[in-house]
Amino acid sequence: MSSDVVEKSSKSVDTFDSAWLQDCLPIYYRKYFPFGPFFRWLNYGGIKGSGFNKREFSFTLIGDIYIRFQSFKDGPSLEKEIIAKSPIKIDIGALYTHDPRNRHTIHPAASFRPVQRELVFDIDMTDYDEVRYCCQGAQVCENCWILMDIAVKIIQKALADDFGYEHILWVFSGRRGIHAWVCDESARTLTASQRSAVAEYLVLLKGGTDVGRRVNLNDNRIHSSVRRAINIIDEHFFKYLSKHDIFGNEERVQKFLKLIPDIIRDEVEKSIADLETAKDKWRAFQATVKTFCRKNSQKSWQISMLAEEIQLHFCYPRIDIAVSKGLNHLLKAPFCVHPKTGKICVPFTADNMIDPNNVPTLNSLIEELDNVPASKKPYRHSSMKDSINVFDEFLKKLERSRTGRDMENLSLDDW
């Protein structure tokens, strides 16, 4: 949220001005925005209770004009409105008890409330500032994106294995974060307190920044989901270390030592002092902890999990859980254009992580337009193609689960 404040200009990004957006957005919406699949998704098969017309959309228009509680009877009317308004941002809200446009006419007013909504997650790179040494604030690069990759893998696994969810849509948020939309029916109908339980289950880090170590496996019980997260982190940890030298200079070493409890801090400091690489230092640290535990079995409970705790402190997902908890929280729709970067908020899959610096942009798409045959859907014949395929696969699976019918041969682009 604070992003815009701390944003530093990076590369060509700031060349986006509103006049330009005003020119190009209508083209993007007309040519590229995949309205067909998009409606197919949110219509959930049109079965009773899916109630597309009760879904809240909100639009941000150029000039920061913000309109909430829009709703549409079907796909074509949504398309018409989006093309007419060309919003710089589209947010998707909840399904309400009533058509949100008529909310003022409802009595008593309190009976108008959100009833369904995808379970959503939001992870933002700015929340990793304390553990990345390449960029800060709104900037991202491939080095810090390693952390996002780890986060996606851990959450995907937990949602699928622990909670049994199958329909998870991952979407790049256009600049420095990612969103997840869990669309299983059982997820869409969770209550607010159930949502917060799922979200908190996935939160391990405590406290704000600059409070020292944020993971404390207090009773040394390692829940199977935490164990699995540690295993995932293990696979990527040296890669992380090689890009973020947490022992790189005196200041960083001091910061690291702050994470270590008093009883072993001096020993750790000594053990890493003369070593060269981050990898060696990390290994030395692990060994020091082990030796200490062996020699002092009385005190070992205090630190036996220290290395794991620190790995989790650096690499465990930092979810903005306020977004997940409420039913009525708005979240930016997939396929929006990020107004600051021009990047398209494209879907991707957890095992094929998106590269934030290599996604289609409004610019590139407008240029590509010349090469698209007139008879074809531009979004299938441009650099958007791959992410549309991801979205198709997601939809097919969703539809199969609903009807048992194989939708393979149906055109996915029509209403």
Added chain:
Amino acid sequence: MQFDSGKSRRSKIFRKNFRYSSILQLYEEPPTEKVSLSEFEEYAIDRIKLLKIVENVGLKHVKGSEEYCMAIKKEMANGKLEGLPLRLKDHSIEANLEKVMKKDHVSHFILRLAFCRTEDLRRWFLAQELDLFKLRWSLMTADAQKAFMLENRMHYNPISDSEKSEKLTELTASTFRPSIHKSNTTLALNTDFYKVPFTEAIELVRTRKVYIEKGQAYIPSNEVIVLIQNYFRMKISAALVLTTKTLSLMEEDDRLGPILDACAKRHIGIEYVTRKNIKDGEVTPEMLDQLSKESFPPCMQQLHHNLKTNHHLKHNGRMQYGLFLKGIGLSMNDAIRFWKTEFCKQMDGDKWDKQYLYNIRHNYGHEGKRANYTPYSCSKICSMTPGPGESNGCPFRHTDASVLRQRLQGMSLNREGIDTIVEFSKKGHPQLACGKYFDMVHNQDIGFTPNHPNHYFDESRNVLNPKVVEGQKERPVVKPKLVPTTSKQPLNVKKELENSSFDEDLMTMDME
């Protein structure tokens, strides 16, 4: 309220309860008996007294402990609350039993009416009823507990041995604390596990206390009470919301309206009632640095500090701190000036106006539903879960013990006091920790326990600067008497309803 017939059905339930001598019930059926106006009032007062005892004792003792139970019993004896016992043992005469059950049953429903009206009231009522339920449950024998579950068709089947051995590693690791003295694998083998949809055991899921796989939670037999509580909580909280809807009918009743109204008001503390003598603008932005050092509770110090260093606070932090400031007398215009000055050290004014101005005006009831939002209570603050980069919440609840200790040491408090505070905080008593902290920084020992950050603030001003509240000896909290007044004070149900729906639907969007 029309109560009639249905007597025979009720008696049956009473007899069942009598059999296992427990007063525990799930309050699924509304009362159908006739109740006189004086009974109505007596029932209401007694149950509030009981719930207040449950709340107060719960603040001082570890819930579920021996002392906790003793203290509640003692307080109940002092308050002459034999009419609402914790168990039925002492009421072996059936006629008496019926009376006791009726009082418990009806009084619960009266308070539902009185406490369904705002989110804060509902939260308080539910929390105390739940604690009362747990307490009563814990006083039952294992047989009685089983009978109760059977009676209410709560039947859980343990998983098979083969399923258990297949998942033994996960079950062991996720369920039990490691111990050097005993083998957890053996423990797991000797424990029954019940498989339920995770949504039925969210408290255990939230805290990662049980193993879950494909949406099913594996509950060890010693945690089954959590399922029952959860069932109870769900029922009551759904019922409370429903009750809200029927309340407008009650509103029209001249006799009951005022009683219900007074009931909720009598329950002091959860909803901070702005001091009568507070002058809007009593506090100005320039005073905040000083005041935060002297009189802010740690939760607010933390927010103030973070705002001053980062020139930003996330939504929940702005709500928690903004409403607190409103509560201590910062006027709306000053609030706008204060927030804007801070934020605009890092952003430009126009942008600020667009993004945040509305929100502040909204908090002061000048926008949107024009509701008069009240500052957050300790229980609300403690029930939040601050996410990464957020500094809202209660330091005694949400800050890791070692970090908390460090901070307290940084304030050069004495060792022994720090130990006490950290101990309270670890055991899950944030307010007791905060009370001890208060005593220490104010150099006194009055055994003060805050239930509201604004209460903390007032108390602190009181201690540091008694002149400010001259002529006002008592704590500045309104304590209305529970007597139906002749002048009718209609409940403004409609307004309350509006307040209690989703009051934070502003700014709940991703601002990237």
